[in-house]
Amino acid sequence: MLETRDLCKRYGALQVTDSLNLKVAQGELRALIGPNGAGKTTLLAQLAGELASSSGCIFLDGVDVTSDSVSRRCRRGIARTYQLTSLLKSFSTIDNVRVAVQGVNGHSFQFFRPMRLERELTDRAIKALDSVGLLSRCDVVADELGYGEQRQLEIAMALATRPRLLLLDEPTAGMGSEDSARILELIRGLKGTMTIILVEHDMNAVFGLADRISVLAQGREIACGSVDEVRASALVREHYLGEEHPHA
Numbered sequence: 577m578l579e580t581r582d583l584c585k586r587y588g589a590l591q592v593t594d595s596l597n598l599k600v601a602q603g604e605l606r607a608l609i610g611p612n613g614a615g616k617t618t619l620l621a622q623l624a625g626e627l628a629s630s631s632g633c634i635f636l637d638g639v640d641v642t643s644d645s646v647s648r649r650c651r652r653g654i655a656r657t658y659q660l661t662s663l664l665k666s667f668s669t670i671d672n673v674r675v676a677v678q679g680v681n682g683h684s685f686q687f688f689r690p691m692r693l694e695r696e697l698t699d700r701a702i703k704a705l706d707s708v709g710l711l712s713r714c715d716v717v718a719d720e721l722g723y724g725e726q727r728q729l730e731i732a733m734a735l736a737t738r739p740r741l742l743l744l745d746e747p748t749a750g751m752g753s754e755d756s757a758r759i760l761e762l763i764r765g766l767k768g769t770m771t772i773i774l775v776e777h778d779m780n781a782v783f784g785l786a787d788r789i790s791v792l793a794q795g796r797e798i799a800c801g802s803v804d805e806v807r808a809s810a811l812v813r814e815h816y817l818g819e820e821h822p823h824a
Contacts, residue, residue, distance in 0.1 A: 577602040578741060583620050583632035585795075591685050594795035596632070596758035605772045607782045609806075610792035611816055616775045617791070620743045623773070624656040625649040635739065638694070651741030652682050657730045657747060658714075665719035669710060669729055672718055673701035676733035692822045705729075707760055711737045724755025731762065742766070748781065760785065783807070791816060 578600040585593045595614040600606045608616045621627040623634060625646040641649055664672050678758040690694045705711045708728040713721065715730040718729060727747055734742060747763065760781050766772065767785065776782050780787065782803075789806045791799040799805075799812050806812050 577604075577637055578773075579621075581633045581635070583619070583622060584621055584630045585615070585627060586630040591795050592621065593629075596795070596797055596812060598613055598790060598797065598800075600771060600773065603768050603771055604787045605767050605774060605785055607774045607786035607789045608792060609776070609782055609789060609816060610646040611781070613794075614792040615795040616792055618795075620656060620773065620775060621746050623729040623741075624654055628655075634741075638816065645722070653738070654743065655734035655737045655739035655741070656745065657727075657734055657765050658745050663718045663726060663733075668714065668723065669718055669719055670698070670701050670705060670714040671718050672729060673704050673733050673736045674698065677736045679699060679746060680737040689750055696820060700738075701732075703759055704732040704764060708732045709758070722755070724751055724758060727751070727755070728762065730809070731759075735766075739770055741773070743770045744772060744776075746775055746777065747774065753793055756781075 578598065578612065580596050583593055583596040584591065596619065606716050608619065610616055612620065619629060622685050625644055625648070629642065634656070635641065636652055641652060643653070664675060667675070677700045678698050702711065702714070705714055708726050708731055710725060710732060713725060723730060729745065744763065747759050751759065756778070760823045763772070763774070774782070774785065784814060786803055788802060790797050791806060791809075793816065799809050801807055802810070
């Protein structure tokens with residue numbers, strides 16, 4: 577479904593992603609792991625269209641989307657979440673999701689009609705909130721949600737755009753164990769319903785969720801394989817897992 581060919585991002589002499597050649601199958605959950613500075617978040621930004629690549633190409637279902645804008649990629653089915661929540665904090669939970677749906681659909685041209693009265697926006701928002709367990713919190717202002725709930729809301733906003741490719745950037749970052757478990761269970765429920773690329777530092781979560789794992793170091797993919805193959809890789813242990821994960 578997704579392919580990158582010699583994808584690079586440079587800032588002057590700094591090479592952040594370096595000749596990345598990834599192939600991700602339809603319905604696969606691909607984890608990206610690697611040390612800080614390996615280029616994982618930069619790669620997600622390139623895939624989402626937020627960062628223009630310095631060279632190389634990105635293909636979605638065989639179509640070259642390298643020059644597509646963020647909004648065009650979103651309409652093609654790419655959605656992304658972030659390390660830090662990106663919400664309209666003064667809006668209600670359901671209005672955050674309505675805005676996400678309106679953004680991918682384009683303007684309704686009903687200039688004087690309140691957004692909350694548009695049935696499609698509301699129906700899709702309700703479905704997305706229900707899927708992440710937030711429907712009972714639909715009228716709560718986003719800033720009053722707990723941190724874990726805010727991460728759930730961000731995933732709901734992404735799901736409401738009906739993505740075929742979901743990019744998740746450290747969805748459990750900063751969470752306690754209970755909230756983290758809830759988010760991981762949510763991701764587990766999404767597995768197989770869409771293609772997912774997951775950046776995550778929790779190795780237990782990665783090994784429990786991923787179909788395949790790409791290991792990045794200094795902007796390059798140094799290994800790619802199944803959970804068992806990555807666990808067994810001496811190269812991966814040297815660059816990332818280290819001695820603190822002798823049986824990982």
